[in-house]
Amino acid sequence: MIRRSLAEIRYTLLQAWEQMQSDGIDDLMLVRAWLYSPVAIDVIGGNPLDDLLCVAVLRHFQIPIDDLGDMHPEPVFIPAPLARVSIGGTWIYATSWRRCHPVAMEMVRRKRKHFFASRFVGGQQVDTKSGRFRSYDLASACVTTPYVEWTVRGSRAWLERLLPLVGSIGKDRNSGLGSIASWEIASTTRDPVLEEGVPQRGIPCSGVDTAGYRDCVLAERTIRPPYVWPGTRMLCALPAFPS
Amino acid sequence: MQASEREKWDARHVAGVVLGAIYAKVDPQRRHEMSDTMAAAAARADSVPSWFSHVAGRFDIALEDCWMGERDRQAYGTARLDVLVARLRWPILREAVEENPSLLTMIAKEGPLPDELAPTAEIQAREPWMMPVPTGDLLPVPSLRTIWTAESPMAHGADDRRGNVILFRRESVVDLLTGEVARCPFISGNSIRHSLRRLAAEHLYEFVGVAEGAVNPELHHALTSGGVIDAGSEMAKVSPVIRRALRELYPAWELFGGIAEKQVCHGGWSVHDATLVCRENASRLMHQHLFPAPAGTEAIALAAANATGEVSRRETRAAYLKALTERLSPALSLMQMRQYTKHIDPDVPSTSDTMHAMWDTEVAIAGSQWLHFVTVDPTASDVARSAAAFVLDRFASHPYLAAANSRGHGLVSFAPYAPAVASAALPGPDLYLSRLESMKTQIVEWLTSGVVAKTAGDEPKTEKPARKRR
Numbered sequence: 001m002i003r004r005s006l007a008e009i010r011y012t013l014l015q016a017w018e019q020m021q022s023d024g025i026d027d028l029m030l031v032r033a034w035l036y037s038p039v040a041i042d043v044i045g046g047n048p049l050d051d052l053l054c055v056a057v058l059r060h061f062q063i064p065i066d067d068l069g070d071m072h073p074e075p076v077f078i079p080a081p082l083a084r085v086s087i088g089g090t091w092i093y094a095t096s097w098r099r100c101h102p103v104a105m106e107m108v109r110r111k112r113k114h115f116f117a118s119r120f121v122g123g124q125q126v127d128t129k130s131g132r133f134r135s136y137d138l139a140s141a142c143v144t145t146p147y148v149e150w151t152v153r154g155s156r157a158w159l160e161r162l163l164p165l166v167g168s169i170g171k172d173r174n175s176g177l178g179s180i181a182s183w184e185i186a187s188t189t190r191d192p193v194l195e196e197g198v199p200q201r202g203i204p205c206s207g208v209d210t211a212g213y214r215d216c217v218l219a220e221r222t223i224r225p226p227y228v229w230p231g232t233r234m235l236c237a238l239p240a241f242p243s
Numbered sequence: 244m245q246a247s248e249r250e251k252w253d254a255r256h257v258a259g260v261v262l263g264a265i266y267a268k269v270d271p272q273r274r275h276e277m278s279d280t281m282a283a284a285a286a287r288a289d290s291v292p293s294w295f296s297h298v299a300g301r302f303d304i305a306l307e308d309c310w311m312g313e314r315d316r317q318a319y320g321t322a323r324l325d326v327l328v329a330r331l332r333w334p335i336l337r338e339a340v341e342e343n344p345s346l347l348t349m350i351a352k353e354g355p356l357p358d359e360l361a362p363t364a365e366i367q368a369r370e371p372w373m374m375p376v377p378t379g380d381l382l383p384v385p386s387l388r389t390i391w392t393a394e395s396p397m398a399h400g401a402d403d404r405r406g407n408v409i410l411f412r413r414e415s416v417v418d419l420l421t422g423e424v425a426r427c428p429f430i431s432g433n434s435i436r437h438s439l440r441r442l443a444a445e446h447l448y449e450f451v452g453v454a455e456g457a458v459n460p461e462l463h464h465a466l467t468s469g470g471v472i473d474a475g476s477e478m479a480k481v482s483p484v485i486r487r488a489l490r491e492l493y494p495a496w497e498l499f500g501g502i503a504e505k506q507v508c509h510g511g512w513s514v515h516d517a518t519l520v521c522r523e524n525a526s527r528l529m530h531q532h533l534f535p536a537p538a539g540t541e542a543i544a545l546a547a548a549n550a551t552g553e554v555s556r557r558e559t560r561a562a563y564l565k566a567l568t569e570r571l572s573p574a575l576s577l578m579q580m581r582q583y584t585k586h587i588d589p590d591v592p593s594t595s596d597t598m599h600a601m602w603d604t605e606v607a608i609a610g611s612q613w614l615h616f617v618t619v620d621p622t623a624s625d626v627a628r629s630a631a632a633f634v635l636d637r638f639a640s641h642p643y644l645a646a647a648n649s650r651g652h653g654l655v656s657f658a659p660y661a662p663a664v665a666s667a668a669l670p671g672p673d674l675y676l677s678r679l680e681s682m683k684t685q686i687v688e689w690l691t692s693g694v695v696a697k698t699a700g701d702e703p704k705t706e707k708p709a710r711k712r713r
Contacts, residue, residue, distance in 0.1 A: 037516045059621040105415045110402045116467035144415040167384045167618035176432020176516040181530035183382040
């Protein structure tokens with residue numbers, strides 16, 4: 001694989017954004033991920049589809065994440081083939097939070113980690129009860145359900161191209177959780193952002209009359225990818241449905 | 244067949260009456276053992292009477308000599324416990340116990356009360372189950388998959404221990420046909436990933452001729468188990484130079500990731516759980532199209548009709564799922580208990596640490612089949628993809644998995660991992676091996692020192708800290 005400079009990467013992604021715009025991003029869709037294994041529920045509103053699509057865009061254009069460098073002072077803009085909605089002067093992607101199938105069971109998956117010492121005969125004494133070689137037994141909260149789904153407004157053609165590049169979602173996705181069997185795209189009439197006054201995702205509250213909102217809670221959240229970057233953190237109206 | 248909620252409620256109810264009677268007879272000082280005893284007996288017994296005999300026998304109680312407790316006698320009349328037990332069906336009771344062992348303990352302690360245990364209106368008036376099957380076009384995820392056949396019993400310990408019984412690891416699975424939730428055995432992707440990671444690391448040591456004891460312990464930990472975040476490390480400091488150097492030196496690092504030199508590196512492939520090929524998992528296996536619909540089933544006719552647009556895709560998929568479910572064996576029939584013993588050598592003087600031991604391990608029987616697949620990140624470099632091919636080849640020649648390998652468990656055979664629909668095959672392992680050969684000297688230095696060599700001037704300048712406000 002050829003390594004590209006940051007400037008080349010920015011240029012590639014900018015071209016991708018223009019291409020997405022010209023292809024049209026106005027299809028209203030229900031995106032469904034049929035699951036093989038339980039999916040971790042580590043954060044509220046986990047696995048936003050816009051975040052997953054940004055990762056898929058990098059994979060589509062063969063850009064390793066490490067080549068993006070630090071997120072200082074600001075992360076590289078990665079386009080997602082989704083429509084933007086402006087609320088109170090702040091834009092967000094038109095995608096709902098993840099919803100589970102009505103039959104969903106919460107459970108705990110344990111992950112163990114040991115110092116592998118079967119043939120280790122080094123002179124140094126290794127303490128596995130404390131310190132750096134300590135054995136771990138970590139628990140992840142997850143949910144077992146046939147599928148998870150999102151409502152989105154975006155480009156169907158791009159989604160069909162990008163979604164297969166996402167093979168698993170959520171925490172511990174490299175070691176068995178959140179494995180996806182297939183993606184399914186169907187049509188829908190549901191609004192991905194605000195449906196009959198009920199927020200379907202985190203919606204910025206600044207400069208917005210939220211009196212008409214219902215079934216929601218107010219809390220601070222980042223509003224667009226990369227969600228780990230605190231630069232877009234603000235007060236939002238969050239849906240109360242479990243995600 | 245899956246047990247219905249009503250059948251499971253009946254089973255819990257009668258079991259509650261019997262356990263309440265046993266509990267009343269147990270020495271109060273030993274009552275806390277009841278929970279463990281029940282779970283252990285569930286794994287060991289093969290019939291209802293045998294399960295209750297195990298539970299009662301543990302406390303020196305014979306079912307034939309016991310009658311229902313006083314409170315239940317007033318509510319329902321009287322019966323001997325062994326007669327009550329004979330009414331229960333084993334698969335239903337076992338399912339009820341596995342779903343919630345602590346509930347039965349609670350019933351045993353509190354005694355069943357008719358009002359509390361009556362089936363709720365919710366169960367009685369439950370809406371008919373609407374089977375969720377995909378109705379639109381499916382987009383498969385590119386992956387490499389195979390089916391393992393267990394050549395010896397497979398053991399994989401459950402999250403909790405139940406006395407001296409080690410149960411197989413299970414997870415909840417929603418059966419799409421009935422909407423019921425079943426507890427189904429599986430082998431975690433984390434465990435399989437560790438096996439592959441270890442194979443790659445051991446090969447690296449052998450290839451460059453470094454004894455395992457000579458490897459830097461922290462690096463050894465990172466290469467075999469992923470490493471650990473060290474206290475006080477500067478996790479916020481991302482060094483692309485170190486990351487790149489690690490990947491170039493040892494391409495399998497790009498696949499497995501881990502923590503080395505205070506850098507948390509992500510892994511370039513996903514190693515998924517192994518799914519037992521059984522009835523409860525039919526809806527998950529359906530997506531891989533591994534098993535053709537059995538001849539003469541409705542699914543075949545519907546598939547043909549679907550091609551001409553006469554029936555919906557939903558009906559075709561539902562019929563296929565039904566046919567597949569009927570064809571596969573239930574998970575419980577693929578599991579068995581193995582008993583192990585450890586004896587003290589009579590010629591060796593015994594100490595307080597040495598004792599006889601007897602324990603049971605639940606295993607998946609030899610001959611059981613498991614679906615497994617891995618997904619390689621499309622951005623992985625060619626040499627990393629070659630490393631993936633090498634690791635999978637090496638796994639084929641060292642096909643031991645999960646626990647108790649030294650006792651002969653966990654031997655599998657399988658056809659080479661092959662790309663599923665719409666995914667590219669991996670390159671051969673030669674690229675990876677030639678990279679290791681060309682970097683041999685640097686790798687030896689890295690393994691023994693634990694520090695990756697960086698090219699001078701590669702590290703970007705550290706930013707100046709922000710000036711403090713006055």
